Amino acid sequence: MRSLLKKLVVGTLLAMTAASAPVLAADVWLMDGVEPRPEGNATVEAGKFKKDGPWVIAMSHFGVNANTWTVQTAHEAQGIADGDDRIGKFIMLDANFDQAKQVADIEDLLAQNPDALIVMPVTSTSADAGIQKAIDAGIPVVVHTGRVENQNFTVDIQGGAENFGKVMGDFLVEQLDGEGKIWVLRGLPSHPEDINRYNGLMQALEGTSIEITQEDHGSWVYDLGKKLCETFYLNDPNVDGIWSSGADMTRACVDVLKQFGADIPPITGEGNNGFFGQWIKEGYPSIVAEYSPSQAAAGVRAAVALLEGKELHKHYIYEPAGWNIEKAKKYYRDDLTANVWWPTELPEDKLQELYGKK
């Protein structure tokens, strides 16, 4: 009897300990494809930023209205925040790709005493002073979709721009069997994401005989991409492959080549519904480098996890493999416009409201 009682007490104690144990960093899911960085990672201890709700979560967005992808990131973050009753107030400010405005935005956000701050940095230094002020005030800071020089943030989730560029570059190397002429369509000049994606391409091209014959910035938008490809084609139509840093520029370039009646060489793409539609219809050789706008939702999720008192890693990476056309077919939606980016966490009603063709 005494032995049974002892077992019961020990069992109960063990069960209670297990129930009250903090959620380990490895247990916190932020987004499919987001993993703790394998090397040089630290841990944010459980309970460090635990707070009772309702919470005020502030977010400085680098530029909501720059293109359809950035618009969707804002919707993804807002969607997660709206669906969590513990978030009493979610404040998102748009820096409009202006470094000075991001400095001011973060000051305005901190003046409203948020419980957590999320930053999508315009540049690697635009948020440094704001991050320091927040950390000094005991406010946890989540940084994502852009690196910052001030490493005092609490958690960062980085989309692995080099990986993005390398996935695309490896595809071209394979398709061209290591030799040929390619065009390079880059993103926004001086933007860290553009530079890092390009660095990824350079890594892939190292040791090959692939030559970049024409290269310029299309700023990730359709009309600039179209102008670039028209100029490239008129200058020298001989091209074996095209590395495009964004799906809107890919669509534009394919349209230009079709307009000139040229064959479409291997060309890189991204998880965009408009691109998927064109790719599936035309069937040209391509690959998708994944860069989901749901990273913005993951940022909110990380902020919530910190306020819940969960243990998190300091660094998370998002470096998924490329998609083939079969995977793209599973995601493509003919009833939605070209402006949706995959994968998304937006619910069906929101997708229809924002992107429905009807």
Add this chain to the structure above:
Amino acid sequence: MATQSFKTYFGRNSRQGLWYVPLLITVVGAVILTVYTDDFASPQNLSNLLSQAMPLIIVAIGQMIVIVIGGMDLSVGAIISLTTALLALDAPAFVLVPAVFAITALIGLVNGYSIVKLNVHPIIATLSVQFIVVGFARILRPVAGGSVPDIVVSCVAGTVFGIPLTVFWAVIVLLLGWKLIHGSRYGLHLFAIGGGVSSGQEDAAHNFGISDQRNVILAYVCSALFAALAGFYIAGRISSGDPGVGETFALDSVTAVAIGGTQLSGGIGSLHGTLFGAILMVLLSNGMNLANLSAFLQGAIKGAILLLVVSLQSRKKMGL
């Protein structure tokens, strides 16, 4: 006499422009924000507001000097970017700071010389120079980063006797601007040159013995130096160099000057109007941020309010 003085400052046709329109709207806006938001009147936010307004105030004063003479300087944003890029170079402050002001004075000189001696329209001249300057800034620093000398940060972010240094910046810059625009013979000449330009008599000032060419060149040098000062302030705030940080300042400074009652045709305007114009612009951003207006809506609302303010100040004849 009193009536004349009143008309000089407040009359609809005052040469100082309708500077009280942005002031009134700023005051009304501040009262509304104080009542309807929790944090607007907090010391922290008011300090933020001044820090955020300071670069625009500085660059707008320089912009006003060239607008008063019937010109425009679209290179100020590029000069700001170049200043931060230069200050983030790996060199001591005693070399960098004088170099920045020498180089920017030279840029102003090129602007003025192109306009006066080569007869290039101010918009084309300063736009061309803007492209050149941005190119240099991007060569010096292709991506934002680096660090500026500690003394630059201390000059901007520090406090003296608990008072933020930004307050001293405001006092010094406004006194300097006041002296230049309203308290000197040079300022009087600027209004005379601009008055002639806006009434279609471009030689009017020259015929009265005013050296219009020299004064115009000097106005562009002043504008460039004020832009460099704004760049210095921004570099201290972001502690780094950024070849794109000044991009919005060219149009923002023109807007602030126009809101402040300075006529883009020249000859009419005031420093205080420019000050209130710049403050109103920053107040709009700050207020909409605190009022949690949708990021999708803010730009549209700002544009509509600015259009309203400028349209309230339309006028058909030259000032007194």
